[in-house]
Amino acid sequence: MTTERTLVLIKPDGVARNLTGAVLARVEAKGYTLVELKKVNATRELLEQHYEEHVGKPFYEPLVEFMLSGPVVAAIFEGHRVIEGFRSLAGTTDPTTAAPGTIRGDFGRDWGLKVQQNLVHGSDSADSAEREIKIWFQD
Ligand code: DAT
Numbered sequence: 001m002t003t004e005r006t007l008v009l010i011k012p013d014g015v016a017r018n019l020t021g022a023v024l025a026r027v028e029a030k031g032y033t034l035v036e037l038k039k040v041n042a043t044r045e046l047l048e049q050h051y052e053e054h055v056g057k058p059f060y061e062p063l064v065e066f067m068l069s070g071p072v073v074a075a076i077f078e079g080h081r082v083i084e085g086f087r088s089l090a091g092t093t094d095p096t097t098a099a100p101g102t103i104r105g106d107f108g109r110d111w112g113l114k115v116q117q118n119l120v121h122g123s124d125s126a127d128s129a130e131r132e133i134k135i136w137f138q139d
């Protein structure tokens, strides 16, 4: 067994809709351990690092604007295979078609805005998790 960590973000839509507790409860109920938790007002600089792979894509600028539109809750969760386990709990990127039973599928949909407001972020690999945890939890 290897203990792995992942970065989870509750995006501004999830925080504004008071879904933080519901999301965290699902991750805990699946059996992962909450290691760190904080509410943050992201900055453009921080988001540029976080979304490095998407800089220059058509949805990048609206994505950053959305992530700056309100506070975000950042969490580190730990457990064996937590990276893929959380991505499975979160569901696919487009919340309209994410499977029912997932966080995005149950709580989200495309509201007709430019960027999919899909409630959560989860690291997609061990390398991204390490990189993203450093960005959001510098202290
Ligand atoms: P994920 O968050 O499922 O890992 P991603 O890393 O490809 O997805 O993209 C980051 C975020 O950018 C995603 O959560 C929502 C937004 N996004 C991605 N693809 C998009 C698209 N085609 N149109 C609008 N927003 C998009």
Ligand code: MG
Binding pocket: 122, 124
């Ligand atoms: Mg991603």
